[in-house]
Amino acid sequence: MVSEGLVPTRPNQPAEEIAFLGKSAVCDSVNLVAYLVALEEQVGSEFKVPVALMDDKAMSLSKSPFRTVATLADFITSLLQEKQPS
Amino acid sequence: MTARWTIPPEAVVLITGARQGIGRHLAVEYAKRGARVVGCSRTEPDWSEPGVEHLTADVGKEADVQRVMSHVRSRFGQLDIVVNNAGIAAMNHALLTPNATLERVLQTNVVGTFATCREAAKLMMKRKRGRIINLTTVAVPLALEGEAAYAASKSAVETLTRVLAFELGAYGITVNAVGPSPIDTNLTRGVPKDKLKKIVDRLAIKRDGTFDDVQAAVDFFASDQASFITGQVLYLGGA
Numbered sequence: 001m002v003s004e005g006l007v008p009t010r011p012n013q014p015a016e017e018i019a020f021l022g023k024s025a026v027c028d029s030v031n032l033v034a035y036l037v038a039l040e041e042q043v044g045s046e047f048k049v050p051v052a053l054m055d056d057k058a059m060s061l062s063k064s065p066f067r068t069v070a071t072l073a074d075f076i077t078s079l080l081q082e083k084q085p086s
Numbered sequence: 087m088t089a090r091w092t093i094p095p096e097a098v099v100l101i102t103g104a105r106q107g108i109g110r111h112l113a114v115e116y117a118k119r120g121a122r123v124v125g126c127s128r129t130e131p132d133w134s135e136p137g138v139e140h141l142t143a144d145v146g147k148e149a150d151v152q153r154v155m156s157h158v159r160s161r162f163g164q165l166d167i168v169v170n171n172a173g174i175a176a177m178n179h180a181l182l183t184p185n186a187t188l189e190r191v192l193q194t195n196v197v198g199t200f201a202t203c204r205e206a207a208k209l210m211m212k213r214k215r216g217r218i219i220n221l222t223t224v225a226v227p228l229a230l231e232g233e234a235a236y237a238a239s240k241s242a243v244e245t246l247t248r249v250l251a252f253e254l255g256a257y258g259i260t261v262n263a264v265g266p267s268p269i270d271t272n273l274t275r276g277v278p279k280d281k282l283k284k285i286v287d288r289l290a291i292k293r294d295g296t297f298d299d300v301q302a303a304v305d306f307f308a309s310d311q312a313s314f315i316t317g318q319v320l321y322l323g324g325a
Contacts, residue, residue, distance in 0.1 A: 030256040030257075034257065037211065038212075050152070
């Protein structure tokens, strides 16, 4: 779901390595915001729980979860696990 | 070229604080023009109008704002215009204003406007078009005594308006603000007449404002023709 619609910046690049930040970023900041908003909605609708990707937790992590598709997918997984009833 | 402001046919318009006063006037007027209007307020209105749906919601509560947007999304799938009109005032000397009052004013006027802008923009950005109009007040430029909490909250709304204009411009969303002069509403009803007169005397045009004055300014910012106008604050009466 996270890599859906993203075009790799180099040939044969594994989807999970697609970067959102830095020189090899797949999109600029304007498109990154639009992408995150759309992803937030898609995750919320798919898993039937409201998810805030850009909350205080995301902003306070020492390493941004928005670096690559892989780090973002891990972050979303952790958010969803937190929301699971224990 | 005709000098007429237009909005998209069957535009979806959200008006916060629609139960009474300016919000009610705008909701009814846009519905009469064929817009599909969603209004929200903390309590149910004692009126109804074809084309206006009302939701009970407190914009100071994030979950309420999200519920309203979720309704707009599922009902209409789009949002064209938002008027952030919900607001509360605290007319008192700063020395007599407890923190609880200040927090209540900030929660509705600033946090509520911020949350509504944010959630509305998420819906608008998909179609790369949207108009957000925030309500401020002439109390800001006039630095009115006795309105420290209210004016400070609206100063925040004005700064929010300017910053959001930059942040949302790339998504085709304009953000502007209208600052009415005193109008006879519940918000001003508790203010002594002589104080209201003093405010009006400081304006370039010395008369009370009307709902139609506010409508004219909102119409302009909401219009298709105002696509290149953003981050502006328009004070009525010449403050």
